[in-house]
Amino acid sequence: MNQTSVAARNQILATVQEFVQREVVPRASKHDRDDTYPHELVEQMKELGLFGITVPEEYGGLGLDYTTFAMVFEELAKGWMSITGVIGTHSILTYVVARFGSEEQKREWLPSLAQGERRGALAMTEANAGSDVAALETTAVRDGDEYVVNGAKLFITNGRYSDVVLLMAKTNPDAQPPHSGISALIVEKGPGFTVGPDMEKLGYRGIDTCELIFQDCRVPAKNLVGYEEGRGFRQVMEGLETGRINIAARGVGVATAAFEHAIRYAQQRKTFGQPIANHQAVQLMLADMATKIRAARLLVYDAAAKKDRGERCDQEAGMAKLYASEMCAEVTLDAMRIHGGYGYIKDLPLERYYRDAPLMIIGEGTNEIQKIVIARSLLRQYAI
Numbered sequence: 405m406n407q408t409s410v411a412a413r414n415q416i417l418a419t420v421q422e423f424v425q426r427e428v429v430p431r432a433s434k435h436d437r438d439d440t441y442p443h444e445l446v447e448q449m450k451e452l453g454l455f456g457i458t459v460p461e462e463y464g465g466l467g468l469d470y471t472t473f474a475m476v477f478e479e480l481a482k483g484w485m486s487i488t489g490v491i492g493t494h495s496i497l498t499y500v501v502a503r504f505g506s507e508e509q510k511r512e513w514l515p516s517l518a519q520g521e522r523r524g525a526l527a528m529t530e531a532n533a534g535s536d537v538a539a540l541e542t543t544a545v546r547d548g549d550e551y552v553v554n555g556a557k558l559f560i561t562n563g564r565y566s567d568v569v570l571l572m573a574k575t576n577p578d579a580q581p582p583h584s585g586i587s588a589l590i591v592e593k594g595p596g597f598t599v600g601p602d603m604e605k606l607g608y609r610g611i612d613t614c615e616l617i618f619q620d621c622r623v624p625a626k627n628l629v630g631y632e633e634g635r636g637f638r639q640v641m642e643g644l645e646t647g648r649i650n651i652a653a654r655g656v657g658v659a660t661a662a663f664e665h666a667i668r669y670a671q672q673r674k675t676f677g678q679p680i681a682n683h684q685a686v687q688l689m690l691a692d693m694a695t696k697i698r699a700a701r702l703l704v705y706d707a708a709a710k711k712d713r714g715e716r717c718d719q720e721a722g723m724a725k726l727y728a729s730e731m732c733a734e735v736t737l738d739a740m741r742i743h744g745g746y747g748y749i750k751d752l753p754l755e756r757y758y759r760d761a762p763l764m765i766i767g768e769g770t771n772e773i774q775k776i777v778i779a780r781s782l783l784r785q786y787a788i
């Protein structure tokens with residue numbers, strides 16, 4: 405059981421809130437518009453220790469719990485959702501190494517990852533394997549003390565600026581069921597590992613999302629997580645629980661930012677001789693928005709608390725991700741409605757919030773897949 409003290413939690417949250425207000429908010433719209441990578445913000449995030457939020461202190465991290473992790477993601481996303489992407493899949497990598505890696509692997513990888521000296525990505529999706537992860541075609545063939553990797557990954561966040569990726573590849577392509585042939589390898593950039601062009605996106609801009617190509621890329625066999633083949637699917641699926649908590653927290657953060665703009669604007673903007681906040685139709689919208697945000701936040705805390713108790717939380721994390729992401733899309737649209745024409749104009753961040761919201765619906769497993777995960781878990785729970 406990992407539980408952060410109230411004092412430690414408040415301290416990191418105050419630090420992150422100040423960083424967001426002082427550094428992130430003033431730069432977000434320009435980075436978004438120009439689709440430029442926020443190198444200067446990333447350097448500051450390293451100094452704040454955000455690359456190792458949950459990495460145990462003995463391996464150089466902050467050792468905070470997943471409830472605090474979720475709160476940090478919410479605060480960052482209130483400023484600019486893209487900035488959370490830099491530490492999102494990076495944190496899945498650190499989780500998998502800390503949870504399933506050998507002591508030697510933890511000592512080798514975690515300290516530099518926690519400090520952001522090495523930055524990580526998750527290389528799972530392929531052109532023909534998104535929701536159906538087990539259909540992936542990238543192979544890792546053992547050759548003496550190395551694996552030889554061939555294949556290509558698509559949509560990889562942090563693909564360009566990461567130093568190391570957690571790669572899912574088939575060490576046994578003939579295995580049945582297919583997911584039992586998947587292994588997780590820690591792969592550093594080097595010969596045989598090429599980064600393709602950045603993919604241009606609707607939202608979540610400024611952050612690199614690329615294709616990664618592996619051509620006879622040689623990876624030391626000691627980089628197989630836990631030194632055991634065929635465990636990669638289970639290892640990464642458990643890591644994705646933390647990914648879904650972070651995606652849900654992002655949804656809460658973006659929706660909160662949109663709501664706070666809307667409730668301020670509603671008290672300033674006048675129509676028919678009075679602030680639009682006096683019109684009950686607008687009040688009803690504000691009440692619905694705030695209620696949905698609160699419900700989503702509580703789902704996030706519920707999933708994070710279960711993770712902090714050391715339990716699997718696929719059902720709770722799936723529910724939080726499903727609800728918070730759909731809520732975020734609804735609330736950002738309502739915030740735009742409340743702003744009328746100004747909401748649609750790029751001078752205000754409302755249209756950015758609206759463009760960023762769908763990533764949370766698709767990423768880390770689409771919401772249709774979340775429903776399948778939730779239903780399977782419920783059927784296990786209520787099996788007769």
Ligand SMILES: Cc1cc2nc3c(=O)[nH]c(=O)nc-3n(C[C@H](O)[C@H](O)[C@H](O)COP(=O)(O)OP(=O)(O)OC[C@H]3O[C@@H](n4cnc5c(N)ncnc54)[C@H](O)[C@@H]3O)c2cc1C
Pocket residue numbers: 493525526527528529531533534535536558559560561562605608613763766767768769770771772773
């Ligand atoms: C900006 C961005 C960043 C990303 N970052 C990463 C990353 O860092 N690392 C990584 O590995 N991946 C990443 N992804 C990939 C992402 O996880 C996948 O796009 C997502 O899992 C969906 O896979 P797909 O695109 O292949 O869609 P598909 O799997 O082809 O799905 C298409 C549609 O069919 C539905 N569907 C599929 N199967 C079922 C089913 N059984 N039942 C009901 N509906 C179904 C889906 O819900 C969806 O609506 C990223 C994607 C984006 C857009």
